[in-house]
Amino acid sequence: MSLALHGQAHPPTLVLPPGSAEEAALVPDMQVVRARHLLDVVAAFPPGGSPAAPAGDGWTLLQAGLPPAAAAGPDLADVKGQSAAKRALEIAAAGGHSVLLVGPPGSGKSMLAQRFANLLPPMHTEEALQSAAVASLAGIFSLGQWMRRPTRAPHHTASAVALVGGGSPPRPGEISLAHHGVLFLDELVEFPRAALEALREPLETGRIAIARAAQRAEFPARFLLIAAMNPCPCGYFGATHRACRCSPDQVVRYQSKLSGPLLDRIDLHLELAALAPQELLDTPAAESTATVRERCTAARALALQRQGQCNQALAGQDLERHAARTEEASRFLNHAAARLGWSARGIHRALRVARTIADLQGSEKLQTSHVAEAVQYRRALRSPAAG
Template sequence: MSLSLVRSRALLGLEAAQVEVEVHLANGLPSFTLVGLADVEVKEARERVRSALQTCGLDFPHNKRITVNLAPADLPKDSGRFDLPIAVGILAAHGQLDRERLAGHEFAGELSLSGELRPVRGALAMSLALHAAGEGSQLVLPPGSAEEAALVPGARVWRARHLMDVVGRFQAGEPADPGEGWVRVETTAPRAAAVAYPDLSEVKGQAAAKRALEIAAAGGHSVLLVGPPGSGKSMLAQRFAGLLPPMEVPEALESAALASLGGRFSLERWSVRPTCSPHHSASAVALVGGGSPPRPGEISLAHHGVLFLDELPEFPRAALEALREPLETGQITIARAARRAEFPARFHLIAAMNPCPCGWLGAPHRNCRCAPDQIGRYQGKLSGPLLDRIDLHVEVPAIAPHELLGAAAGESTAQVRERCIAARERAVARQGKSNQALQGAEVDEHASLDGAAAAFLNHAAARLAWSARATHRVLKVARTIADVAACDSIDVAHVAEAVQYRRGLVGAN
């Protein structure tokens, strides 16, 4: 029977659905047909597979009608990941490989015309899908992809450098020595401590902004930094990831899987919290994700890390408004006519902006040349609902030259991180999650105020015309400030400090 079955996987969001590559050889007019909702890159596999088999000296069935079916037929397939399973399927259907030995293996890899195997994106997602399903299949992947997939605990992964390595392993009859290219990969995840984050002590002055970042890291809050050019907003944002606690293994796997889908995975960045800094010309699709099939955007690639949006008002309005739901829910759903995909997007938003178009509004030694209506239009590019979802609005003033040149180094990242971790552990022990993640009745239960603190917050909310969301967010920030101070109850001083973090922009309330 000239029929073979080889298993692989297709990517749909973070899911890696199993695909059965069925190859049938029949008599008739010679042809090579690919069916099963294959994208252009997959259809081009016909020429890559034909050339690779011929270059390797393998017998290609020129005189046969070759039909390759990628099942299920309604699942979109893209990229060159199916080159290797198609080549293996043709060789197995032609009798050159042992069909029985192929059982229990899944293949993915792009073929060069010489038969070399090239890495594919999403290898970690494939390995995670096997692990979640509890299947005992073994993965056969190219170099680079194999090391990535082997990060999943218990994964059985083989690395093949060349098509002939696979042929030697599964050829019919007595298996040949596959050579040095066929290796069982068992990756030991490197420790994140080996990678140094930029140190907070390099930022001179800005004690108030550093305090706000400490609170944000301790409670999982978002921050808007407002200040003139050169005041240190970008330096502060780039050092924020170092204040966050070390990543747990499930977090590291999820973050690495998203990076793999985006083609950004690097073993050296394993368990290092990502900092994504898209340019202000980025579109809404670039930020939230999209395409067909859907791919993650910057907010998902920043999952468990930091999304830094510099020059916030310069981003397209549609891109900024698309951030509303992910800031609330921690996930993004990309819906298309035929498919929908969900990506996690629980990130720390650090945004930075100038107070006016020229940037010097309120600067002590420079005069602002913007008219009031220009300032209003510039700040009005940020909608009230978006600003409502940003917990801390912090002013970052210009630094005087004598303070910049003569100031001693401040606290290091390690010192501040210890306090952030202690405060976060205190919150998790009390409520099982960070303060920013509290919802509904959980806020009333874990962030309750005494009489004086409640009266102060009510007065501030009424005077500043806060929405219910803004009031709740101030309450959660006050809970974090109390945790940083190792206090079980929220005092008036904690509420007062939280209130001042809502005064960064005119119209922010």
């Protein structure tokens, strides 16, 4: 409410109870008074007299100022090995791309996802206010989470309404509560198909419209999707440390629960292998979250300076103009797209990922190496027929 009133030419003074007043005061330049009791409000406006602040702390004009940012979460250095997965998450954080992690149980998919939000560039005040407003609407906002990008991880039994929003009156779902943050969907194929298909629109537009007979609501949903799944029902298809018990038909049926249009909207697809005991125990600590975040922030700033938006949002002529590539890189991309049978959406997403890879290296034009790495992240799920 405070954020909406702030856009008016002459915003009013808000008188709110404790809890609500502290939230409203986060909006810059808003006059917010905290009243502990209705009698404090009555005392502030005596009949026939001019308003006067009552004695005591029952009527308090809150001072402008923002609470300190929340402490950082778990560190990426805790994850042993999985250098390819860490590289993919760095690209995703730098360019705003979604990621699908496929691997056996225990390969580190959840650990990586839980650390991803801290790789993203720090929130701007406007982003923090928008995220806090959605959380406040759902009744879950906490001052302790201020300026910290949310990570929402709904269980795979969640319905489509819980995931994208709905009800009467319409309420925001998990994708809106993850606005400017991360939506982590573990066991992706176990989610109801209707819930997964409902993700297609917000992944493209960053918003979700909910229509009911008597009301229509639109909620923001600009989130980064980190999805994780096993390659088969038992989880060990393609693993070298344990035999898979699934038949080829079971593997195909399991993977086909994800539709082509949904997979097409996920920018990076990555296979994770289980770590050998020696690699798990003897590998030294990797780069910290802070080190990787610096590179992601620099690459994101480069994209914003060049085009005013992150690479994931590039489309149409903007994509052609800002993803200029060498002739050799264009030939490589054309050959890969024809061989892999990509749709136009798949080609465009590979170009966006390549643009991010180039930004991480400070390259103005897309080189063949940038496109080749992006192509590696667009491979489909491995089926039994493909070995």
